[in-house]
Amino acid sequence: MIPSSPFLSRPGAVEGGGADAGVASHYGDPFREQRLLADGQAVVDLSHRGVVTVSGPDRLSWLNSLSSQLLLGLRPGQSTETLLLTVQGRIEYSAHVVDDGATTWLVTEGGEAAPLAAWLQRMKFMLRVEVEDVTHAWAVVGATRALPEVADAVVTWEDPWPSIGAGGYAYSTVDDGEHPGRERPWFEYLVPRERLEEVVAATGLALAGSLAAEALRVAAWRPRPGFETDEKTIPHELDLMRTAVHLAKGCYKGQETVARVHNLGHPPRRLTFLHLDGSQHTLPAPGSAVVSEGRTVGRVTSVAHHYEMGPIALAVLKRSADASADLIVQDGEEIYAAGQQVVVAPDAGQVVGRATGFLRSPR
Structure with a gap:
């Protein structure tokens, strides 16, 4: 202990x-x-x-x-x-x-x-x-x-x-x-x-x-273990490919999935940053549902009150969630309007040889 x-x-x-x-x-x-x-x-x-x-x-x-x-x-x-x-x-x-x-x-x-x-x-x-x-x-x-x-x-x-x-x-x-x-x-x-x-x-x-x-x-959009991660998280979903994964190193457990999603597929979820409505005196709890057009598309993972930006959060959403939609965070009876700023691109994955879409290659 x-x-x-x-x-x-x-x-x-x-x-x-x-x-x-x-x-x-x-x-x-x-x-x-x-x-x-x-x-x-x-x-x-x-x-x-x-x-x-x-x-x-x-x-x-x-x-x-x-x-x-x-x-x-x-x-x-x-x-x-x-x-x-x-x-x-x-x-x-x-x-x-x-x-x-x-x-x-x-x-x-x-x-x-x-x-x-x-x-x-x-x-x-x-x-x-x-x-x-x-x-x-x-x-x-x-x-x-x-x-x-x-x-x-x-x-x-x-x-x-x-x-x-x-x-x-x-x-x-x-x-x-x-x-x-x-x-x-x-x-x-x-x-x-x-x-x-x-x-x-x-x-x-x-x-x-x-x-x-x-x-x-x-x-800073920085993922934290146990907050942004759960038992299903793969590195691509949280933009951890930039700092925690080496795509050209030798074999290790899980490497096949990392390479397959990067080269051939899309991660099923994506990290997003939320600007929350600051008119309320409370903040939603981590785990609160993120709703778009009446459908739950993800969960809030971290919540904070920033000294300049006000209430902010990170959330993990389904890849299919509309990247331009305004969202609602629902914590029990409390509802918070949320504007999203995309962190992980909806078209993340399938990057080899592809120059279109949201993604930008490192320079």
Whole structure:
């Protein structure tokens, strides 16, 4: 069990719920915290995240054989992300990856660290690797800029989103330079858990809650495991082909589905960004139905109140949902008007040799 954050004892701290339980959702002023975080003047306590380490001389070649990303030759300090898929190509585990030259660090959602470590243990066979769930010993701190005050003493993961990595492909409808994720650089610092308060104090920055981090994430169209994903999700649906999949690497479990959908088909669902009606004093709950012309076409996956844009959300819709239609989000008796901005193109897939449609190839 992950220990509760020491920052919950701070004045004004309100504990988050669900996947963000154990850390503060805010410290009394969510919008101010969000502005400070966006400006690089605050850090976020993410000590509820999970951390798994893989050590040994075969670690990178072994992880490379299991996952969707090309990890061979990953340089010390270089950041990436990878997916572990089922045979059907559905996302089973997702991890932020950084190697320090001796150990590969995998940052996950808090509830995923133990099952991921157990899964990796079963896949060791005779290889020279050691797997350990070190969540009890290491905590994560998030920020929107590099922090030289702590960078020399800890492992740092820099989010590759939304850059199109080597071997990746963009499924979104905007040019790479215009992607809203460009406005949200993101760094995660792995620090010894017993030094968490000391490290945060050394930055001299304010504390922001998880609500602030979530609002910036949603505005950046950044998928989060367990929120945008479910037991049926394939990477294409969330635009994760740009950062988490290498299309030209060797074989791995689920690779056949990844290649088949990319080259020959369409993903059945697509990620979309919603601007919600801000006239109400409530927000719809994740899981609320997205309705078009009286028909449910998807579900809301993440909801936030952005300090500039107001109420916003991410949703996963059926590919057949009209990309130009105004939508309604229905949460029980509450109804919210929603304007959609397409993230993953309705004609995503079948991209080889095809220059028409919504999609744009990487430059």
